[in-house]
Amino acid sequence: MxxxxxxxxxxxxxxxxxxxxxxxxxxxxxxxxxxxxxxxxxxxxxxxxxxxxxxxxxxxxxxxxxxxxxxxxxxxxxxxxxxxxxxxxxxxxxxxxxxxxxxxxxxxxxxxxxxxxxxxxxxxxxxxxxxxxxxxxxxxxxxxxxxxxxxxxxxxxxxxxxxxxxxxxxxxxxxxxxxxxxxxxxxxxxxxxxxxxxxxxxxxxxxxxxxxPHGSRHIPQAERIERPQLADSADDLMRAADQGLADLDLLTIAATGVDGQDVFVPAAGIPWFLTLFGRDSLITSYFLLPHRPETAAATLSALAATQGQRHDAFSGEQPGRIVHETRRGELAHFRQVPYGRYYGTVDATPLFLVLLHAHYEATGDRSLAVRLEQHARQAVDWMLTDGGLDSHGYLVYTPDPNGLINQNWKDSADAICFSDGTPAEGPIAVSEVQGYAYDALIRTARLAHDVWADETYAARLRDLAGRLRDRFLRDFWMPGVDFPALALDGAGRQVDVLASDAGHLLWSGILDEDRGRRVGRRLLEPDFFSGWAIRTLAAGQKPYHPLSYHRGSAWPHDNGLIALGLARHGLLEEVRRLSEGLTAAAARYGYRLPEVLAGYDRSATASPVPYPHSCSPQAWAAATPLALRTALGQVGAL
The missing domain is CATH 2.70.98.40 (Glycoside hydrolase, family 65, N-terminal domain)
Incomplete structure (x- = not known):
């Protein structure tokens, strides 16, 4: 509630x-x-x-x-x-x-x-x-x-x-x-x-x-899931994690799995997004892996069942592409909106591959990776073809006149902009998505080697990943500010605004160790870190606005991925500071993190300023305290 x-x-x-x-x-x-x-x-x-x-x-x-x-x-x-x-x-x-x-x-x-x-x-x-x-x-x-x-x-x-x-x-x-x-x-x-x-x-x-509703004969009901005991001590982070698990129970919905049976997956959020969302459900499931690996298996099965099979310009469907969202409403039925099955996302496909390997890595269970092998290969094929890796060198998207202008997680129309506020024009290659693609190729190579017994395919993917990483470090790095660009625009120019997406690069591993540590420390400086969370854009830049959806607000899930990236690079103090800020914010919201917070500094008010259009409960925000616990555990701070 x-x-x-x-x-x-x-x-x-x-x-x-x-x-x-x-x-x-x-x-x-x-x-x-x-x-x-x-x-x-x-x-x-x-x-x-x-x-x-x-x-x-x-x-x-x-x-x-x-x-x-x-x-x-x-x-x-x-x-x-x-x-x-x-x-x-x-x-x-x-x-x-x-x-x-x-x-x-x-x-x-x-x-x-x-x-x-x-x-x-x-x-x-x-x-x-x-x-x-x-x-x-x-x-x-x-x-x-x-x-x-x-x-x-x-x-x-x-x-x-x-x-x-x-x-x-x-x-x-x-x-x-x-x-x-x-x-x-x-x-x-x-x-x-x-x-x-x-x-x-x-x-x-x-x-x-x-x-x-139209066409509905039966509404499947999810079983109440017994929440795991997360800790012996009743600290604020544990309370936030427990509230997150309770909220995810509320957001669990039925979807059709790849075998035609009902599976239960996390919907994105209420009121607007009580449905399967590719990116949101995948990241939520990743955060949940140490506690509920069955959620990842269900999400992967549901997304495999809706994987693109043909080309449809209206919905953005392409062979092998993972769906962005599904809808069953009247307007979707009559194709007045493209969201019945809408594929306008550049990141759900590599994230599908990341989660498939992460599930195998976390559980040791080969069966899901075996069952979804062909789906995984089709996802790789999409990245190379329609996704743009072969033709552009990167995963790219162009604005969709029927749906979303931007197709990464910062999907508002003005989110991908230069430091003077000018929007980038496509085909756009967004930084964090290249990290996802790199990680997807590396992880799928491991599946090919460990599970599918196809070393030739594994070697090909490792080679593609290595060349992608080399290109990325050459094209995205901005030496003058010692920070990666948010994106490359259609002319190959660096979109030079300083943005939180850089923290995702620590999580995916596309940055070398030295640059990763420098970026991680930079994200905890005061223009980025509000004291509650890392802002989507660093304050002081022309496009910064603390009440903008993606140009100065702070998103818990964004910070959860950054925390995991900081832990990957051994940045103990940074993980602690970020976790303390988000935990304090959660405590002031009754231990429920909203979808997004305003970007105002912690010194300005006793509690975080709410973003006025935030969904609550919202799945990847609910799962963020679990990601923080994982990050703290990885650096030995929990």
Whole structure:
């Protein structure tokens, strides 16, 4: 769960609901939409309770239970000091896979009988998540029919657009006495009851909402995973790691594996990304490897099942390419957005190879590497061909007019820029991706040697990796500032802004030892390190902005990869300082790291300044404390 401003959020099995602090849904859109969501569609856009003709007073605002799928609040009708409320309403709301339930308990406060008159206004707009984002996009939706129907025990709300159909049903016990249609609205309904309360007695109302998205017959439910005991001492980092594991349980969703069976993988985050994301799910799974290697196996299987097979310019699909994200919403179905299966990422494919070997290395289990051998070879082929290694010497991308301008982890439109703020133009070769490619080639060579018994292929990959490393050190290194460029633009010019991506190069091992240590120490200087975390851009540069998504904010997962890189280069003090800053930030957020923090210095405020559009919970941020523990363990500081 999370409490975002005036909202309460419940999550379970690819379903989430965001409610007001009184348990209502108002139909908000923009940065913090409320409603019941499944498969990228809003299945409840209105859920408003009134008692005795008015909105009730909130005595105790909604609070979530520890498991994250139940909230409770206490409401009353109007009252005064001399005429206190006649009864109280104890409201409990619970979420399971595709189902939202509410239990209302009315408790009389008076010695004579009382009648509670209550009404519930209900609607479902079935809006696609991409419609609700505040980015000024508008989508034509011809021939849409929304309707509402009264049933024996409640109502049924339906949505139809051609072959696309979705439904929300509301079942009530007891059934409503009256169902009223809202004038001029296609589907809105108000359900009414009169409940008699005997003196100091109780009455109950049970409501069940079932979301039935298009094409869905069954919503798989993930088993609750027993969280490992991480440490004997109850320190802040352990608490943050334990909270991260709890959040990852909430974010676990079902996907189809390479054998056609359900596997359970980490979704990227809420509200916008409760779906399989190539890069996010891979890095999250890598951070989890020492604790939950089965997550890596599931993620690899799901991504192998969606690996590109053909060329499709609209979605970016190419043979061997690993998917960026998958969507099951209406707009994706009608190809009004390219995200049904969207392949616009340059880094998911090498990261797939990195995780495949890392899983084998961590577990000693050869079976997954054997099963996915052909998928791995196809991923290498993509890197050499469509990915650009053969033709450009590097993995490159060009801006996608249908989807993402930038296709590395810093994927906002202005993220890849020169020190004067000018955006780079493609084909763009981003620095950290070359490190991923180098590591992918080295690791796949090891699989070829150790598991596939193909030394010829292994030698070829080692040779490709060595030549890539030589080119990288020649073309990306900026001697004047003793630091690697963020990228090379389409003309081969160094994109010279100082960026945190350099820390990923320590993790992948593409830098030599001496340069790696110099870069690692540079990242802990005050213009980069805020005291909480390393900023995406060093402060003092023209494009730096502490509230920019990728040009001055600080991302926990970015710092987690950097921490692992610092540990790889034996930078003990730097690992300690970075871990202390992130752990202190987590402690001030109730031990839950958000997706991204503002870049303001630690000396400015007692707590980190939040980034206003951050997802929470978010998978790779949740897994970051585990990466910090691994890094500290590698340098002997844990």
């Amino acid at each position: 999370t409490e975002a401003g005036e909202q309460i959020q419940l999550v379970r099995d690819a379903t989430f609901v965001r409610l007001g602090r009184n348990g209502d849904i108002q139909g908000v859109s923009g940065r913090a939409p409320d409603g019941l969501f499944l498969n990228d569609a809003r299945h409840l856009s209105r859920w408003r309770l009134t008692v005795d003709g008015n909105a009730p007073t909130t005595l105790t605002p909604s609070r979530t239970a520890e498991n994250g799928d139940t909230s409770t609040c206490v409401l009353t009708p109007a009252g005064t000091r001399d005429e206190p409320p006649a009864y109280a309403v104890f409201r409990e709301q619970t979420l399971t896979a595709g189902t939202f339930t509410e239990h209302l308990r009315f408790v009389s406060n008076r010695p004579e009988p009382v009648t509670a008159e209550l009404a519930l206004s209900v609607d479902a707009d079935f809006a696609d998540l991409f419609e609700l984002r505040a980015d000024d996009r508008h989508f034509a939706k011809p021939d849409v029919v929304r309707s509402g129907h009264t049933t024996d025990d409640g109502i049924r709300l339906e949505y139809r657009r051609g072959e696309w159909q979705a439904r929300t049903t509301v079942s009530c016990r007891p059934a409503p006495e009256v169902v009223v249609e809202a004038p001029g609205e296609q589907s809105s309904r108000t359900l009414r009851w009169r409940l008699r309360l005997e003196p100091h007695a109780e009455a109950e109302l049970h409501l069940t909402v079932r979301a039935q």
